[in-house]
Amino acid sequence: MSVPRQLEFFVDPSRCIGCQSCVQACSECDTHKGESMIHLEYVDRGQSVQTVPMVCMHCEQPTCAEVCPADAIKRTGDGVVQSARKPRCIACGNCVMACPFGVPELYIDRQIMMKCDMCYDRTSVGKKPMCATVCPSQALFFGTRAEIDALRPQSTPTNRFRFGSQTITTRVNVMVPRSKSPPLMLDVTAAMDERPENRNVRLNVVGNSPSTIEPMLDPFAEVEV
Amino acid sequence: MAKIPVDELSIIQAYGPHLSASIRGTTSDEPEKLVKTHCCFCGQQCGIQLKVRGNDVIGFEPWDEFPFNRGMLCPKGVKRYLQGSHPDRLLTALQRDPTSPSGFRSLDYEQAIARAATEIARLQQAHGHGAIAVLGGASLTTEKTYLLGKFARVCLKTPFIDYNGRLCMVSAGAANKKAFGIDRVTSPWSDMIGTEVLWIAGSNVAECSPITTNYVWQARERGAKVIVQDPRITPIARTCDLYLPVRPGRDAALFAGVLQLMIEHGWIDREFIEAHTSGFEQVADYCRAWTPARTADVTGVPERSIYKAAELWGQAKSSFLLHARGIEHHSNGVQNALGAINLVLASGRIGKPKSGYGTIVGQANGQGGREHGQKCDQLPGLRDISNPDHRKYIASVWGVEERDIPGPGVDAYELFRKIDAGEIKGLISICFNPKISLPDSGFVARALDKLEFYAAIDFFLNDTARHADLVLPGSLQEEDEGTVTQVEGRVIKINKAIQPPGEAREDWRIIQDLAQALGRPKGFTFAGPREIFEELRIASKGGISDYSGITYDKIERQMGVFWPCYANDPKTGAPTPDHPGTPRLFEPDSFNPIAKGAGRFYFADGKARFNVAEHRTPVDDVDDSFPLFLTTGRVVSQFLSGTQTRRIGPLVKQYPTPRIELHPRLAQKLGIADGDWATCETRRGTITLRAMVVTTIRPDTLFIPYHWAGEKSANRVTVAAQDPISKIPQYKVCACRLRKADAAPGYDAKLEAQQ
Numbered sequence: 010m011s012v013p014r015q016l017e018f019f020v021d022p023s024r025c026i027g028c029q030s031c032v033q034a035c036s037e038c039d040t041h042k043g044e045s046m047i048h049l050e051y052v053d054r055g056q057s058v059q060t061v062p063m064v065c066m067h068c069e070q071p072t073c074a075e076v077c078p079a080d081a082i083k084r085t086g087d088g089v090v091q092s093a094r095k096p097r098c099i100a101c102g103n104c105v106m107a108c109p110f111g112v113p114e115l116y117i118d119r120q121i122m123m124k125c126d127m128c129y130d131r132t133s134v135g136k137k138p139m140c141a142t143v144c145p146s147q148a149l150f151f152g153t154r155a156e157i158d159a160l161r162p163q164s165t166p167t168n169r170f171r172f173g174s175q176t177i178t179t180r181v182n183v184m185v186p187r188s189k190s191p192p193l194m195l196d197v198t199a200a201m202d203e204r205p206e207n208r209n210v211r212l213n214v215v216g217n218s219p220s221t222i223e224p225m226l227d228p229f230a231e232v233e234v
Numbered sequence: 235m236a237k238i239p240v241d242e243l244s245i246i247q248a249y250g251p252h253l254s255a256s257i258r259g260t261t262s263d264e265p266e267k268l269v270k271t272h273c274c275f276c277g278q279q280c281g282i283q284l285k286v287r288g289n290d291v292i293g294f295e296p297w298d299e300f301p302f303n304r305g306m307l308c309p310k311g312v313k314r315y316l317q318g319s320h321p322d323r324l325l326t327a328l329q330r331d332p333t334s335p336s337g338f339r340s341l342d343y344e345q346a347i348a349r350a351a352t353e354i355a356r357l358q359q360a361h362g363h364g365a366i367a368v369l370g371g372a373s374l375t376t377e378k379t380y381l382l383g384k385f386a387r388v389c390l391k392t393p394f395i396d397y398n399g400r401l402c403m404v405s406a407g408a409a410n411k412k413a414f415g416i417d418r419v420t421s422p423w424s425d426m427i428g429t430e431v432l433w434i435a436g437s438n439v440a441e442c443s444p445i446t447t448n449y450v451w452q453a454r455e456r457g458a459k460v461i462v463q464d465p466r467i468t469p470i471a472r473t474c475d476l477y478l479p480v481r482p483g484r485d486a487a488l489f490a491g492v493l494q495l496m497i498e499h500g501w502i503d504r505e506f507i508e509a510h511t512s513g514f515e516q517v518a519d520y521c522r523a524w525t526p527a528r529t530a531d532v533t534g535v536p537e538r539s540i541y542k543a544a545e546l547w548g549q550a551k552s553s554f555l556l557h558a559r560g561i562e563h564h565s566n567g568v569q570n571a572l573g574a575i576n577l578v579l580a581s582g583r584i585g586k587p588k589s590g591y592g593t594i595v596g597q598a599n600g601q602g603g604r605e606h607g608q609k610c611d612q613l614p615g616l617r618d619i620s621n622p623d624h625r626k627y628i629a630s631v632w633g634v635e636e637r638d639i640p641g642p643g644v645d646a647y648e649l650f651r652k653i654d655a656g657e658i659k660g661l662i663s664i665c666f667n668p669k670i671s672l673p674d675s676g677f678v679a680r681a682l683d684k685l686e687f688y689a690a691i692d693f694f695l696n697d698t699a700r701h702a703d704l705v706l707p708g709s710l711q712e713e714d715e716g717t718v719t720q721v722e723g724r725v726i727k728i729n730k731a732i733q734p735p736g737e738a739r740e741d742w743r744i745i746q747d748l749a750q751a752l753g754r755p756k757g758f759t760f761a762g763p764r765e766i767f768e769e770l771r772i773a774s775k776g777g778i779s780d781y782s783g784i785t786y787d788k789i790e791r792q793m794g795v796f797w798p799c800y801a802n803d804p805k806t807g808a809p810t811p812d813h814p815g816t817p818r819l820f821e822p823d824s825f826n827p828i829a830k831g832a833g834r835f836y837f838a839d840g841k842a843r844f845n846v847a848e849h850r851t852p853v854d855d856v857d858d859s860f861p862l863f864l865t866t867g868r869v870v871s872q873f874l875s876g877t878q879t880r881r882i883g884p885l886v887k888q889y890p891t892p893r894i895e896l897h898p899r900l901a902q903k904l905g906i907a908d909g910d911w912a913t914c915e916t917r918r919g920t921i922t923l924r925a926m927v928v929t930t931i932r933p934d935t936l937f938i939p940y941h942w943a944g945e946k947s948a949n950r951v952t953v954a955a956q957d958p959i960s961k962i963p964q965y966k967v968c969a970c971r972l973r974k975a976d977a978a979p980g981y982d983a984k985l986e987a988q989q
Contacts (some may be wrong), residue, residue: 025469026447026470026870027440027870028308028309028441028444029871029888030312030444032309033309033312034312037294039519054928055928055929056473056929057467057472057930058468058469059472137294142296142298142305143296143305143307143308143311143312145307145440145444145447146440146444146447146451147451158457162455162456163455182281185373195474195477196929197929197930197932198899198929200478200536201535201932202479203537203538
């Protein structure tokens with residue numbers, strides 16, 4: 010049982026409507042006892058309705074596993090980084106501190122770290138992850154590269170992320186708009202104005218060549234307010 | 235005697251809303267069966283599979299094959315299963331009892347039916363048939379709505395039946411009938427994908443009809459430009475190409491201004507207008523006065539955006555326009571919808587692939603529930619209760635004399651005015667919680683107090699049912715079968731997953747038991763929904779919403795059937811058992827039984843009608859003492875009056891209690907910070923909630939979601955103004971003022987978030 014390589018996870022925050030269907034569906038899974046393993050946050054609700062869903066990115070070299078003193082986090086051959094193995098996890102929280110995406114969470118009451126495992130119980134038997142199945146905006150999509158290319162001509166997947174001097178490659182992709190011109194940030198009062206001042210959204214994408222990478226503090230704090 | 239028997243807190247303690255147990259089963263529990271059915275909530279009617287074990291729904295599994303939603307679900311759909319086996323579920327009939335601590339005591343179902351019949355008979359003998367009124371709802375299956383309409387007219391012989399679609403679909407319905415002669419969206423949602431322009435007017439798509447979001451995003455992927463008209467930047471508006479921040483209550487003006495520019499620039503389809511419509515010149519005359527300057531002045535949308543809208547819409551080769559309650563919940567609701575339709579007709583982009591128009595229905599059966607006779611002026615098949623031919627046909631189906639069918643009744647709000655005036659003395663309600671959902675709800679509560687007899691059918695003791703003399707335990711959606719017609723006009727099948735628990739009954743049984751106990755069982759002896767549907771097929775035959783060719787089997791085979799679906803070809807009369815239904819209306823070669831080949835639209839001359847869509851200032855508009863607009867609406871995790879969703883723990887947790895949305899500019903002026911208690915006051919009263927300070931709303935507008943009860947109910951302060959044609963209440967605008975609250979409201983310490 011493994012997740013076929015050609016099936017990939019694609020996250021497109023520009024589609025997200027913040028409905029929490031993914032969160033509610035994730036909490037249905039018995040393997041994590043009513044907890045949701047997906048994070049869904051407003052970037053800044055005061056300024057925008059923009060939300061960002063965050064699943065485990067399933068890194069090629071998972072930092073969480075690298076820092077685990079108990080060797081409790083395993084990456085299976087299909088590229089899925091599994092949640093902590095119960096007999097080994099000592100609930101030290103190293104992984105929680107180290108994950109650049111902020112994914113793992115420590116459950117003190119149960120003395121274990123739990124995180125998204127791409128619905129291994131479903132994906133390893135040919136089903137889609139629950140969040141990507143129910144997601145009404147399909148901000149979370151699970152399928153083949155060919156499918157995403159056909160369905161999403163306006164954007165392109167990327168799976169390289171830069172955190173300080175660390176560049177991380179992941180099994181999960183984030184969709185990036187193909188358009189070179191930055192989108193305008195929509196604002197009610199500007200929209201009411203005959204001559205509004207535009208506010209653009211800044212988007213830095215990690216290039217193929219490391220030398221072209223612009224310094225960036227947080228790849229998910231894209232909205233300049 | 236329909237006064238609340240004891241203090242409301244005691245009733246709440248006994249009957250809730252309490253929260254559901256968090257999770258019913260575990261996902262490792264293998265269900266005994268998976269039942270393919272649909273969600274019980276909104277008009278999208280997503281396909282879903284319910285996991286059933288014993289007589290419990292223990293979870294869900296996505297239904298990937300159902301074509302509309304392909305497994306997608308909103309949070310309400312995901313958690314819907316938690317409404318079953320709920321601690322608040324009514325398992326017996328209840329009788330009002332002021333001596334009981336909870337205000338009610340259980341009684342035997344048969345006794346309850348007998349008592350209801352006695353009271354109804356007593357009131358009708360003393361005051362005439364019209365002394366009893368019936369209120370239905372658009373979350374009921376079409377079979378139930380059909381039976382309820384028949385029950386009111388044939389068994390109770392009362393003209394007074396109406397339904398909660400009055401708060402929902404009627405403005406769009408009336409406008410559709412005036413313009414097209416038929417009341418249905420024109421096209422399946424798949425026609426959005428590939429369209430050039432998508433105009434979303436007054437619809438918070440992402441929160442109220444979440445599954446439509448993916449259609450909108452797919453349209454964008456194929457290059458569609460998205461125009462959103464809304465006083466708030468809702469999630470669907472966040473990335474739109476053109477945002478029209480319309481001042482609440484000014485939609486018809488905006489449509490007129492845009493059409494004027496289209497006419498000036500020749501961005502209209504003269505050929506189509508000439509060949510397929512009438513009334514354009516009058517509309518053009520009306521629009522002439524709506525210059526960009528005047529339109530901008532009235533609507534609050536800048537001239538540049540009005541021009542841009544006209545340019546985008548006018549020059550497109552294909553387009554789709556969607557609207558919802560945002561433009562319909564107005565005393566000018568029909569005009570607003572007609573204004574939108576005029577833009578569509580002027581473009582000529584209707585009745586072909588990749589183009590369409592439609593209103594997004596709110597309730598599960600918002601479409602089917604308005605077609606088959608629980609509406610005060612209507613008989614099955616979208617027939618008119620005042621039309622002698624229509625009456626004769628339905629009388630023949632029902633086996634009664636035409637003269638014995640009562641005439642038109644009154645709308646749901648007027649019905650409460652008649653209760654208040656003492657003309658209506660008794661009420662039977664099902665699937666309707668008017669004490670929360672009607673505007674100026676203080677009046678509704680006072681009217682309920684005046685009823686001599688009130689029987690409520692429900693599965694939970696809803697807020698209105700606390701006034702009831704008798705409560706009859708009805709069925710949850712998953713406890714019965716039947717059909718509903720979803721947003722696209724697709725008739726689909728709700729399948730039964732479990733039996734009603736305890737003494738609870740399928741609603742159609744309760745209605746038939748009442749008919750039996752009243753001594754008039756004729757016409758109310760159906761063995762089940764399938765039999766009711768068979769009669770409904772005949773009753774709808776020849777009507778505009780013709781279901782005669784639809785069978786349960788065909789629905790299952792095709793995963794839904796779009797009406798009209800004819801048993802006999804409308805042109806030749808030949809039997810058409812394989813008629814597939816009509817996904818897209820008004821296609822060039824289409825034949826309909828009204829136009830009989832004269833044209834595509836459902837009028838004798840086959841032509842669509844332009845209607846002058848006049849802008850009128852809202853009732854209770856802003857002035858110096860009430861300078862702000864108040865608008866109301868939904869949040870994604872709650873549904874309507876919350877009878878179900880305020881009982882589902884994870885949904886309550888997602889958005890526990892209502893807040894007042896306001897812009898930081900206004901907040902600063904009033905000295906209100908995010909999270910402060912704030913009091914919103916209108917001419918009806920006040921409501922105190924926490925403030926939510928966000929830049930995503932016009933600075934002159936407040937927003938309050940309406941799903942909560944009592945002191946948290948937005949409808950305490952909304953205005954009972956109604957559209958003169960559709961009678962829809964003006965929920966989306968009234969004048970108000972706001973101040974920082976003196977103290978936390980009293981309810982905060984006493985009640986849980988959902989109560």
